[in-house]
Amino acid sequence: MMNWSRGFLAQLGRFGLLSKEVLASLLHSGIRWRAVSSQIVAIGIGSQLVVIVTGAFTGAVFAAQAYFKFKELGLGSATGPVVSIAMCRELGPVLAALMVAGRMGSAMAAEIGTMRVTQQVDALRSFGVDPVDYLVVPKFLAILVSMPVLVAEAIWLGMIAAEFLTVEMFGVPRPWFDAQLVAHTRVDDVATGLIKGTIFGVIIVIVSCARGIHAKDGAVGVGQATTRAVVDSSLAILVVNFFLSLLLNYWLPTSSIDL
Amino acid sequence: MDSLPDKLPFFEVEGLHQSLEGQEVLRGVSFSAAQGKTTVILGGSGAGKSVLLRHLNGLMKPIAGTVKVMGRDIGPLSERDLRPIRRSIGVLFQDGALFDSMDVSENIAFPLREGGERDESAIAARVEETLSLVGLHGHERKRPDALSGGMRKRVSLARAIAARPDCLLYDEPTAGLDPLLSENITRLIARLKDEMRLTSVMVTHNLGAMRFVADHVIFLNHGRVLYAGEPEGLEDSTDEAIRNFLDADALGRE
Ligand SMILES: Nc1ncnc2c1ncn2[C@@H]1O[C@H](COP(=O)(O)OP(=O)(O)OP(=O)(O)O)[C@@H](O)[C@H]1O
Ligand SMILES: [Mg+2]
Numbered sequence: 001m002m003n004w005s006r007g008f009l010a011q012l013g014r015f016g017l018l019s020k021e022v023l024a025s026l027l028h029s030g031i032r033w034r035a036v037s038s039q040i041v042a043i044g045i046g047s048q049l050v051v052i053v054t055g056a057f058t059g060a061v062f063a064a065q066a067y068f069k070f071k072e073l074g075l076g077s078a079t080g081p082v083v084s085i086a087m088c089r090e091l092g093p094v095l096a097a098l099m100v101a102g103r104m105g106s107a108m109a110a111e112i113g114t115m116r117v118t119q120q121v122d123a124l125r126s127f128g129v130d131p132v133d134y135l136v137v138p139k140f141l142a143i144l145v146s147m148p149v150l151v152a153e154a155i156w157l158g159m160i161a162a163e164f165l166t167v168e169m170f171g172v173p174r175p176w177f178d179a180q181l182v183a184h185t186r187v188d189d190v191a192t193g194l195i196k197g198t199i200f201g202v203i204i205v206i207v208s209c210a211r212g213i214h215a216k217d218g219a220v221g222v223g224q225a226t227t228r229a230v231v232d233s234s235l236a237i238l239v240v241n242f243f244l245s246l247l248l249n250y251w252l253p254t255s256s257i258d259l
Numbered sequence: 260m261d262s263l264p265d266k267l268p269f270f271e272v273e274g275l276h277q278s279l280e281g282q283e284v285l286r287g288v289s290f291s292a293a294q295g296k297t298t299v300i301l302g303g304s305g306a307g308k309s310v311l312l313r314h315l316n317g318l319m320k321p322i323a324g325t326v327k328v329m330g331r332d333i334g335p336l337s338e339r340d341l342r343p344i345r346r347s348i349g350v351l352f353q354d355g356a357l358f359d360s361m362d363v364s365e366n367i368a369f370p371l372r373e374g375g376e377r378d379e380s381a382i383a384a385r386v387e388e389t390l391s392l393v394g395l396h397g398h399e400r401k402r403p404d405a406l407s408g409g410m411r412k413r414v415s416l417a418r419a420i421a422a423r424p425d426c427l428l429y430d431e432p433t434a435g436l437d438p439l440l441s442e443n444i445t446r447l448i449a450r451l452k453d454e455m456r457l458t459s460v461m462v463t464h465n466l467g468a469m470r471f472v473a474d475h476v477i478f479l480n481h482g483r484v485l486y487a488g489e490p491e492g493l494e495d496s497t498d499e500a501i502r503n504f505l506d507a508d509a510l511g512r513e
Contacts, residue, residue: 111360114359115358118354118356118359119352119354119356120356120357120358120359122313122318122352122356123350123352123356123357123358125318125338125345126316126318126345126348126349126350127345127346127369127370127373127422128341128342128343128345128346128373128374129373130338130339
C-alpha cells in the first residue's frame with residue numbers, strides 16, 4: 001500500500017512536471033507549426049472514423065433505450081432532449097476521449113518511448129533541441145484544436161442517429177422531435193461537452209507523453225509504457241469527468257425539462 | 260605543437276563519478292582533451308566508455324566531479340544554457356540513433372535546420388556533399404530501417420559532421436563495419452581532424468584505428484582511468500588489464 005501510493009504520487013509528479021515544461025515551452029520557445037499541422041492530421045483527421053462510429057451508435061442505442069422506457073410513460077418525445085443532454089454533457093466528450101486515448105495515447109507513448117530507448121531523444125538533445133518542444137508541444141496544440149471538433153462530431157452524429165431511429169423506426173413525428181430537441185438543448189450543454197473534451201485531450205497528451213518519456217529500456221519497456229498510457233489516461237478521463245460534471249453543472253447548468 | 264601549455268583544453272574532466280541503478284559506473288575519472296587533437300578512449304565492454312562520453316555534452320550530469328567545456332563547468336547549466344555548447348559538438352551514437360521518422364537526407368539536414376540554416380539549396384548541397392564523404396551517395400531517400408547497420412552508422416556520422424561542429428564525439432565509429440569500410444571511416448576521421456582542425460573524442464575497441472588517429476589515449480577499466488598519455492606509451496604498459504586487452508587484440512589479428 002505504501003509502495004503503491006508512493007508510485008502513484010511519483011507518477012502524478014511526472015505529469016505535473018511535464019505540464020509545467022509544456023507551459024514553459026509555450027511561453028519561451030517558438031512553436032513548430034509544421035509539426036503541429038502534421039499532428040492535427042494524425043489526431044484530428046485520423047480519428048474521424050472511430051469518433052463518428054462511436055457517436056452514432058451510442059446515440060442510437062441510447063435513443064432506443066430511452067424511447068422504450070419513455071413510451072410506457074407516454075413521453076416518447078422526451079427522447080430527443082434526453083439523448084441530446086446525455087450526448088452533449090457526458091457521452092460525447094467521454095467516449096470520444098476514450099477512443100482518442102486508445103488510438104493516439106498509445107501511439108504517442110510508443111513513438112516517444114521508442115525514441116527514448118533508441119537514444120533518438122538524446123540525439124535531439126545533442127543537437128540542442130528540447131524534446132518537450134519538439135515532441136510534446138505539437139501534440140498538445142494539435143489536440144487542443146482537434147478534441148473540440150471530434151467531440152462536436154460525436155455529439156452531432158449521436159443526435160442524427162437518435163433522430164433517425166426515433167423518427168424513422170419508432171414513428172415519432174419529426175417536427176415534434178426537432179422542436180423538443182431544440183427547445184431543451186442549450187449552448188451551455190454543448191459548451192460543457194467541448195470544454196470537457198478539450199480537458200480530456202490535455203490529459204491524454206500529458207499522460208501518454210510522460211509515460212513515453214519515462215519508458216524503461218527495451219521493447220518490453222515501450223510496450224508497458226504504451227499500455228499504461230492508455231489505461232492511465234482512460235481512468236483519468238473517467239475520474240476527472242465526474243468532478244468536471246459537478247463543477248460544470250454548477251457553472252453551466254442544464255435547462256429544466258418541463259414537458 | 261604539443262608545447263602550447265597556455266592553450267585551453269576543449270574538455271577537462273575532474274574526479275567524475277556516476278552511478279546507475281546502484282552500480283558505480285565511473286569512479287573518479289579525470290582527463291583532458293586538447294583542442295584540435297584526437298583523444299581516444301579505450302577499454303573493455305562495460306568499462307563505462309559510453310557513459311563517460313554522455314557527460315561531455317551534458318546528456319548526463321555527474322553525481323560528483325566536474326566537466327568543463329572550453330573552461331566552463333557545464334554541471335550547473337540548464338538544458339537551455341547547454342544548447343549552444345551542444346550545437347558546437349557533433350555526436351555519433353554507438354547505435355546510430357537516427358530519427359526513424361525521417362529519411363536519410365532529412366536526418367542529415369536536421370542539425371543544419373536546427374542550427375538556423377533556412378536556405379534549402381544550401382542544405383541540399385551540404386547533405387549531398389556529406390553523404391558522398393561517407394560513401395552513401397544515392398541513398399538520400401531511404402528510411403533508416405531500410406539501411407544496413409554499417410550504413411546507419413555512416414549516416415549517423417554524416418549527420419554528426421553536417422553542421423561543421425568544433426568538436427566530435429564518436430562512440431565506436433568503426434564497430435560493425437567491414438574492414439574496408441572501417442579503414443575508410445578511420446581515414447575520414449583523420450582527414451576531418453587535419454582539414455577542419457576538429458577536436459575529437461573517440462571511443463573504440465579498434466586498436467588499428469586508435470593507432471592511426473590518436474594523439475592521446477585513455478584506457479578505462481571498471482570506471483577508472485588506468486592509462487592516460489601518448490598512444491606509443493600504451494604498448495609499453497605493464498598493467499595487467501591493459502596487457503590483456505592488447506594481447507587479445509594481437510591474437511584476434513593473427
Ligand atoms: N542507462 C543505464 N542504466 C543502468 N546502467 C547502465 C546504463 N547505461 C550503462 N549502464 C551500465 O554502465 C556500465 C558501463 O556502460 P557503458 O555503456 O558505458 O559501457 P561501454 O564501455 O560503452 O561498453 P561497450 O564497449 O560494450 O559499449 C555497464 O555496466 C552498464 O550496465
Ligand atoms: Mg559503449
